[in-house]
Amino acid sequence: MTDQSSNQMWGGRFAAGPDAIMEAINASIGFDQRMAAQDIAGSRAHAAMLAATGVISDSDAEAIREGLLTVLSEIQNGEFQFSTALEDIHMNVEARLKEVIGEPAGRLHTGRSRNDQVATDFKLWVRDQLDAAESGLLALIQALLAQAEAGADWVMPGFTHLQTAQPVTWGHHMMAYVEMFGRDLSRVRDARARMNESPLGAAALAGTSFPIDRQMTAEALGFDRPAANSLDAVSDRDFALEFLSTASICAVHLSRFAEELVIWSSAQFRFVTLSDRFSTGSSIMPQKKNPDAAELIRAKVGRIYGANTALMMVMKGLPLAYSKDMQEDKEQVFDAADNWMLALAAMEGMVKDMTANRESLAAAAGSGFSTATDLADWLVRVLGLPFRDAHHVTGSLVAMAENKGCDLPDLTLEDMQSVHSDITDDVYSVLTVQNSVNSRQSYGGTAPDQVRAQVKRWKALV
Secondary structure (H helix, E strand, O other): OOOOOOOHHHOOOOOOOOOHHHHHHHOOHHHHHHHHHHHHHHHHHHHHHHHHOOOOOHHHHHHHHHHHHHHHHHHHOOOOOOOHHHOOHHHHHHHHHHHHHOHHHHHOOOOOOHHHHHHHHHHHHHHHHHHHHHHHHHHHHHHHHHHHHHOOOOEEEEEEOOEEEEEEEHHHHHHHHHHHHHHHHHHHHHHHHHHOEEOOOOOOOOOOOOOOOHHHHHHHOOOOEEOOOHHHHHHOOHHHHHHHHHHHHHHHHHHHHHHHHHHHOOOOOOOEEOOHHHOEOOOOOOOOOEOHHHHHHHHHHHHHHHHHHHHHHHHOOOOOOOOHHHHHHOHHHHHHHHHHHHHHHHHHHHHHHOEEOHHHHHHHHOOOOOOHHHHHHHHHHHHOOOHHHHHHHHHHHHHHHHHHOOOHHHOOHHHHHOOOOOOOHHHHHHOOHHHHHHHOOOOOOOOHHHHHHHHHHHHHHO
16 A cells, blocks of 8 residues: 555645654554454444445445455454554554555445544453453452362462461362452443444444444444444443543452462462472572562553553543544553463463472461461350450460460460469360361351352352
8 A cells, every 4th residue: 555645535625745753743643443343343334234225236335345344354364554744543544445446445434424433443352351351350369260270278378468367278279269259240241231332323423413223233343232322422432541540450369369379489488389390590599480470470560550540641631522532542452462472471370380289388377376366266155255365365365475486386385374274174175277267167267168169159250
């Protein structure tokens, strides 16, 4: 396709083309060419509708359909020459279509504008990314469920403030992330349902006087319905903002898990071993095995959240309907989508490949007075102490164990009775880590039976 020094699509309005600076700031083809498939799909649906409603002839519609397929093939095969003088993907496709089929190409734009065209293309592209995110989240959830099921009764320390709090099970910890990514999955599905209205046919901002059938094009493109207000249809970018918001929340979850994997895989913890596929070595220290994939996932939240903030700033001051500012809506969405999909795939790979070091987990589970709460609960349940009194007694016993350099189960009955005389040797039954986790039978608790029940529930859901 021949590059043009002036944009012939503007017709006779301007005597000369824009200078180099204006061309550079105005052109979006450098990035919006990613929407070529969506642009051509929208044009094919529009042409078929124009023929069905008698706006253009069947022969012109057939020529347009064949020509668009030719253009799409050229783009997919890397044979298409994109032109910055033609500004965007829409003008590039239409100009090439005219070269391929001649006069009928000029009838394709009847009853639409670039405003509704770009909104449609962008919605289709974002919708595809939401579908990809759904697939990625489902795969990650499945990997987590496999880990949870395998380790439903493996004990490990649960933390608050990164301090040992109470024993939990490996399966319970994995299921916490299933819940988090499950909410992300719900947000993805909600966002897709909410955005699935077609802008096509809203034209520049006021609709069109041609007898078009917007329901037909909406159905052809997989939308649930046409957007109900033409002003809103061309100026709405909520779907992109919601995509970025959903991606940002999910990126936070990915980052939190990545942080745990970085900590857990360290020599100090040794909770997990990450596979070589998701680790790297050091250029100078031969003993190192670095969790680089997890660290890079942890960093992705900055880019994704930054994209969310950037688009909000673009949209916050725009009056209805379309403003050229909205050309700045795509690059950050494209970048965020790329990084979100990559982070999801990398996390799924790490979860599938990682090995939980059961012995290290169990050893850590019993340290740090992790069964202190079980002791307090026993004092309430067996001796009838008010919980606040039981809390005080337990705190005194923890202090005693700390001074002796031992853990709670290592205190003698005599030691314990020196703090509260009614304590019996039955107390030792609750001070083992396994008994602690087995006792947490409340719904959503860490007991292995509860974990397995949640795994079963989620398997049925996904």
